[in-house]
Amino acid sequence: MNTRTAVPAPTTLTTLTMSTATRADARGTHTGPAPRTDTVTGPRPTAPERVRPERSHLDSLESEAVHIFREVAGEFERPVILFSGGKDSIVMLHLALKAFAPAPIPFTLLHVDTGHNFPEVLDHRDRAVAAHGLRLHIASVQDYIDAGTLRERPDGTRNPLQTVPLTEAIQQHRFDAVFGGGRRDEEKARAKERVFSLRDEFSQWDPRRQRPELWQLYNGRHAPGEHVRVFPISNWTELDVWQYIQRERIELPEIYFAHHREVFDRGGMWLTAGDWGGPKDTEPTETRLVRYRTVGDMSCTGAVDSDATTLDAVIAEIAASRLTERGATRADDKMSEAAMEDRKREGYF
Amino acid sequence: MTTTTTPLAETTLLRFATAGSVDDGKSTLVGRLLHDSKSVLTDQLEAVEHASRNRGQDTPDLALLTDGLRAEREQGITIDVAYRYFATARRRFILADTPGHVQYTRNMVTGASTAELAVVLVDARNGVVEQTRRHAAVAALLRVPHVVLAVNKMDLVDWSEKEFLRISEDFARCAAELDHPMTEFTAIPVSALTGDNVVDRSAHMDWYTGPTLLDHLETVRTDDTAADTPARLPVQYVIRHGDDRWYAGQLASGELRAGDAVVVLPSGVTSTVTAVDRLGRRVDAAYALDSVSVRLADDLDIGRGDLIAPVAEAPALTRDVDADVCHLHDRALRVGDRVLLRHTTRTVKAIVRDLPGRPDGLTTNVLGRIRLRTAEPLAADPYAASRRTGSFLLIDPADGATLTAGMVR
Numbered sequence: 001m002n003t004r005t006a007v008p009a010p011t012t013l014t015t016l017t018m019s020t021a022t023r024a025d026a027r028g029t030h031t032g033p034a035p036r037t038d039t040v041t042g043p044r045p046t047a048p049e050r051v052r053p054e055r056s057h058l059d060s061l062e063s064e065a066v067h068i069f070r071e072v073a074g075e076f077e078r079p080v081i082l083f084s085g086g087k088d089s090i091v092m093l094h095l096a097l098k099a100f101a102p103a104p105i106p107f108t109l110l111h112v113d114t115g116h117n118f119p120e121v122l123d124h125r126d127r128a129v130a131a132h133g134l135r136l137h138i139a140s141v142q143d144y145i146d147a148g149t150l151r152e153r154p155d156g157t158r159n160p161l162q163t164v165p166l167t168e169a170i171q172q173h174r175f176d177a178v179f180g181g182g183r184r185d186e187e188k189a190r191a192k193e194r195v196f197s198l199r200d201e202f203s204q205w206d207p208r209r210q211r212p213e214l215w216q217l218y219n220g221r222h223a224p225g226e227h228v229r230v231f232p233i234s235n236w237t238e239l240d241v242w243q244y245i246q247r248e249r250i251e252l253p254e255i256y257f258a259h260h261r262e263v264f265d266r267g268g269m270w271l272t273a274g275d276w277g278g279p280k281d282t283e284p285t286e287t288r289l290v291r292y293r294t295v296g297d298m299s300c301t302g303a304v305d306s307d308a309t310t311l312d313a314v315i316a317e318i319a320a321s322r323l324t325e326r327g328a329t330r331a332d333d334k335m336s337e338a339a340m341e342d343r344k345r346e347g348y349f
Numbered sequence: 350m351t352t353t354t355t356p357l358a359e360t361t362l363l364r365f366a367t368a369g370s371v372d373d374g375k376s377t378l379v380g381r382l383l384h385d386s387k388s389v390l391t392d393q394l395e396a397v398e399h400a401s402r403n404r405g406q407d408t409p410d411l412a413l414l415t416d417g418l419r420a421e422r423e424q425g426i427t428i429d430v431a432y433r434y435f436a437t438a439r440r441r442f443i444l445a446d447t448p449g450h451v452q453y454t455r456n457m458v459t460g461a462s463t464a465e466l467a468v469v470l471v472d473a474r475n476g477v478v479e480q481t482r483r484h485a486a487v488a489a490l491l492r493v494p495h496v497v498l499a500v501n502k503m504d505l506v507d508w509s510e511k512e513f514l515r516i517s518e519d520f521a522r523c524a525a526e527l528d529h530p531m532t533e534f535t536a537i538p539v540s541a542l543t544g545d546n547v548v549d550r551s552a553h554m555d556w557y558t559g560p561t562l563l564d565h566l567e568t569v570r571t572d573d574t575a576a577d578t579p580a581r582l583p584v585q586y587v588i589r590h591g592d593d594r595w596y597a598g599q600l601a602s603g604e605l606r607a608g609d610a611v612v613v614l615p616s617g618v619t620s621t622v623t624a625v626d627r628l629g630r631r632v633d634a635a636y637a638l639d640s641v642s643v644r645l646a647d648d649l650d651i652g653r654g655d656l657i658a659p660v661a662e663a664p665a666l667t668r669d670v671d672a673d674v675c676h677l678h679d680r681a682l683r684v685g686d687r688v689l690l691r692h693t694t695r696t697v698k699a700i701v702r703d704l705p706g707r708p709d710g711l712t713t714n715v716l717g718r719i720r721l722r723t724a725e726p727l728a729a730d731p732y733a734a735s736r737r738t739g740s741f742l743l744i745d746p747a748d749g750a751t752l753t754a755g756m757v758r
Contacts, residue, residue, distance in 0.1 A: 054571055055638065056359035057441040066628060066640035067599040070585040074653045074694065099597070099640070101629030103590045185434045192431055198749075207429070211751040212455055212677045214462040215740045216599070217691055221749025235443055237434045243359075 058244050062095065065232040067216060068195060069099040072177045072230055073106050075220045079177035079230075080170075083109040083136065084117075085125030086295040087252055088181030088233065091241055093128060094250050095232060096179075107179070108135040112166045114158040114297040115142030116276035121295050124253040137173065139165035156277045157300045167203040170227055177220065179230045185237045195234050201225035238293070239318050246311045257314065258291045258306045269302025293318075360436070363571050366445040366460035368487070369470030370480035374501050378470060378541035379433065379446055385548035386563060388435030430456045439567045454714040457484065458675040458754055461491040462740070465571050468497045468562070469520075473506045473538075477519040485524050489531040490673055490716065490756065492736055495569050496524075496534040499562060504540040508553040513538045529673075529733075537562050575637035578602035578735045579662035580609070583693035584655045588642055595626065595642035596651055601693065601737035603659075605643065606634045610660045613651055614728035619660055620645040654695035656728045656738075664738065666726040670699070672741070672755040673732070674719045676711035682719075682743065682753055683710035689744040690723055690755075693737070696744075698724035711753065719755065732756035 055063075072079050081096065083089045096105045111125060129136045141161050144150035150161050170178060184191045194210050196218040211219055220228050233241070245252065263270040263286065264279040271278050273285050276298050290303035291314070308314040369375030382388075401407075433444040445460030447453070461467055467488040471481050488496050498520050506512045517536040524531035537546060538557055545551035548563045560568070580603030588595040605611075609622045624644040625635050635641040643657065651657075658664060670690075676682055682701060690699040703720040704711055711717050732739030743753040 054361045055636075057362035058359055060362040060638070062628070063599060063638055063640040067585070070597050070599075070640070071694075074586040098628040100586075100588055101626070102593075102595075103588045184432045188431075191433065192429055210429070212459045212754070214459050214742065214754050215737065216463075217693075217740065217742050219691065219742060219744060219749065219751050221689075221744060223748070235432065235434070237436070237441075239436065240441070247359075 058240065058247060061233070061236055061240055062098075062244070064216075064235065065095045066099040068218070068230060068232040069096050069179075071218050072179070072220070073100070076177040076228070078173065078175050079107045079179065080110045080137070080173070080175045081105075081107050081179040082166075082181070083111055083125065083128075084295070085111070085121040085123075085128070085253060086181070087241060087245065087256060088183065090124075090128065090250060090252060091236075091244060092179060092181045092232060093132070094248060097132065104133060108137060110137045110139065110166075110169060110173075110175070110178070112139045112162045112169070113141065114162060115140065115145070116158050116274070116298040118253070118255055118272070118292075118295060118298060120253045120255050124251075137169060139169040141165055155299075157297065158276075159297045159300050163203075170203065171201070171225075175227060176222065177228050177230050179232065181233055182231045183236050183238075183241075184231075184234050193231060193234065195231050196220050197229040197231070198222055199227050199229055203227070205229075239315070242311070242315050242318055246315060253295070255292045255295065258289050258309045260287050261290050261303060262287050263290060263303055270304070271302055272298055274298055360438070360440050361571055362441045362443065363466060363566060363569065364443045364445070364464050365466040365468065365566065366447055366457070366464035366493070367468045367470065368447055368457050368460075368484040369501075370472075370478065370484075373470045373472045374541045375446075375470050378468075378499065378501060378539070378547065379444065381541045381544055381547045382444075382563065383433065383435055385544055386435055386437055429453075430460050437563070437567060442566065454483065454487065454716065455675060455677045455754075457487050458491060458677075461487055461493050462736075462754070464491075464493050466495040466497065466566065466569055467493040468499050469534075470499045470501050471516060471520070473500050473502045473509075473512055473516065476512075476516045477523055481520065482523050482527075485520065485531060486527050486529075486716070487675075489524065489527045489529045490675075492529075492733060492756075496531055497562065497565060498534050498536040500536065500538045501541050503538045503545065503551075503554065504543050508538075508545075508551075510554070510556040513557075535559070535565060537565065575602040575735065575737065576604075578637075578730070578738075580605045580611075580657075580659050581664070581693075581730070581735065581738045582641070582643065582657040583695070583738070584651060584653055584657065585694050587652060593644060594648075594651075595644055596655075596657065597640075597642040598657075598694065599640045600635050600637055602637045602735050604634050604636050605641070605657075611645070611657050612660045612663045613649060614656045614658060614663060615666055615726045616650075616655070617666075618647075618649055620647040620649060622646075654693075656693065656695075658728070664728045664730045666728055668723045668726050669702075670719075670721040670723060670727065670729065670741075670755075671758045672719050672721070673758060674711065674717055674743075674753050674755045676713060676715045676717070676753050678745075678750055678752045679713055680745070680750070680752070681710040681712045687746065688721075688752065689746050690721065690727070690741050691744055692727055692729055692741040695727070697727060698746075699743070719753070721755075729757045731758060 081092060141158050144165055145152060150164060182190055192207055194213050199205060222228055262273050264273060264283040266283060270290055273279055279285055289307055291306040291308060292303050294301060306317060308317045367375055367379060431446045433446055435442050445464055447457045447460035469484045471477060500513050500516050538554055539546040539562060541547060545553055546561045550561055581601040582598050582605060583601060584596045585598040588597050605625060607622050607624055611622055612619045622643050623646050625632050626642045627635055627639055684701050684704055686701045688699050690697050699721045702722050705718045707717050730738040739757045741755045742751055745752055
């Protein structure tokens with residue numbers, strides 16, 4: 001290349017120098033250290049021979065999540081983990097256990113119980129709490145409804161009603177850091193969420209006034225009455241969660257795996273019949289082979305048709321799915337284009 | 350239910366960032382990358398189609414995939430870093446999608462701070478412009494290990510090799526003239542609109558023999574910079590168990606093994622590593638970016654904010670910090686300001702001694718230089734040697750706001 005004389009020495013235009021052979025190597029190799037795809041002609045510090053293979057993505061995500069758990073343990077007085085017994089919070093608990101091993105987790109747990117949760121999930125929740133000798137606080141939506149401070153919505157959905165019991169529990173117990181299993185891949189408003197998300201005394205989120213987050217330096221400073229929501233698995237996807245569950249052999253509630261269940265169709269979703277109010281007379285029930293991708297309030301969490309009874313089958317199913325977890329099974333996110341953003345502004349996760 | 354039957358084929362993780370000027374087609378490129386790698390799912394695409402129709406557009410506006418907030422959709426701009434996730438059979442990707450407007454330099458700095466690769470986008474018709482220089486400067490300043498120059502809209506310059514080479518050489522010159530010269534980059538001719546060389550190889554540019562953008566993203570080596578620096582373990586938390594004390598933290602760089610002679614900074618006391626645990630499991634060696642806990646031979650007073658490093662290769666202690674900075678906050682930073690300096694797991698008081706060339710202080714999005722004096726000694730490395738132990742934040746002690754991002758010189 002004649003023009004290269006005009007180019008300053010240390011710079012390389014890969015496309016000008018790369019040989020066909022190099023590219024073939026780059027494409028064909030998968031195991032062991034990957035060859036550099038960029039051919040370097042200029043001076044570059046020579047790295048020592050690498051013996052360590054590249055870290056797997058699950059190891060990277062796990063290490064990052066543990067780092068976040070430990071940051072909170074080091075910086076805050078009264079952290080709490082939101083724990084519902086769903087897969088994300090089960091993974092969170094598992095990560096926290098690893099972060100502080102061999103000592104116990106230095107946090108308590110909090111569950112906002114809508115009163116319409118799946119019994120299998122509550123059972124799993126209680127067994128996990130007992131197995132690890134943890135302390136669980138429960139904030140009950142039903143209590144608020146019974147006391148007349150919250151009113152049942154016409155559509156029977158209780159998910160949006162969780163915000164008040166959650167924020168009041170945070171104030172009452174003076175929690176200063178609240179761990180949630182929210183993931184940025186779940187929803188477009190969540191994609192903008194920080195790992196450390198400052199909330200005012202009303203738990204409100206203001207997307208335009210978030211602190212920039214750089215490197216692995218998380219700023220948890222807050223005024224009295226404020227708190228920080230912390231999302232250690234922000235960077236995980238649904239598939240990562242399942243792959244990690246498989247790798248770590250984490251036990252889950254059975255409803256995540258295909259089983260026969262009495263369901264009825266509402267708004268294109270298979271809802272489980274139950275005391276929460278469904279089905280109406282016009283909604284016939286039927287028994288179907290289904291499983292759940294997310295677990296929330298029974299009134300708005302739909303099951304999906306599935307014959308995946310094992311972790312392998314679930315992972316294969318998710319990898320092939322053309323629907324997101326929430327798009328498939330969550331009515332509460334479909335209320336408007338900005339449903340999640342609006343609820344998060346009010347204090348929801 | 351534990352029915353694990355087959356071992357999991359794990360892939361590696363690449364964090365990368367995009368930067369481009371307004372109208373360079375960055376949102377289209379990102380949309381194309383997600384769409385052609387089959388990472389956009391049906392319901393997301395339906396939501397975008399629905400929203401596009403509501404705006405009177407015939408074709409789905411892929412930019413709506415990445416604009417998540419009300420204000421962004423209403424104003425049709427990207428106001429903040431958004432993180433996108435996708436995967437291929439070979440690799441998992443975390444994309445920090447940052448806006449290109451000059452007023453959002455801080456967002457590009459934010460995205461670049463954790464990126465192992467940066468894609469700088471230029472419009473083939475315009476070539477290297479002022480914004481391109483700015484993006485290159487940020488990528489170089491933040492020491493992003495790999496840079497891709499994506500020459501976009503090749504369809505509008507007749508797929509011309511000559512134009513591509515001219516732009517690549519312009520960029521090479523610009524990259525070499527930066528305050529922190531960029532040592533290498535990879536140039537790829539693409540058309541985000543038509544999809545040429547993004548995921549699928551172009552049929553229009555047979556003169557180009559290099560990788561497509563996705564090929565390159567899939568094969569570039571990750572996590573190689575931190576491995577070459579001596580071990581640094583910032584202590585995050587002390588795990589007490591029985592009579593044992595474990596010092597927990599994420600190894601910022603290098604390797605650490607049982608038997609290593611170490612010094613604890615800033616106190617300067619020395620000891621020997623007796624055991625290394627990686628998340629509850631004993632290991633022979635821990636590597637950069639592993640979250641670990643270590644035990645030492647001596648009973649020392651060590652806590653959060655201390656740094657464990659090899660005796661032979663410990664960082665120097667200093668109270669005078671000379672650094673490159675990007676100011677992030679709307680409130681200006683001035684000489685004489687008292688701030689908190691957050692470095693690794695340590696927070697110390699500091700005072701702004703000098704802002705060379707900035708008599709009026711640092712305002713939002715300004716890239717500049719700072720001299721600080723800290724109340725306690727800091728064990729920092731040059732940012733050029735370690736992105737983790739060479740970076741810091743300045744925090745307003747009054748309200749906790751993150752003011753400034755710093756890189757030690």
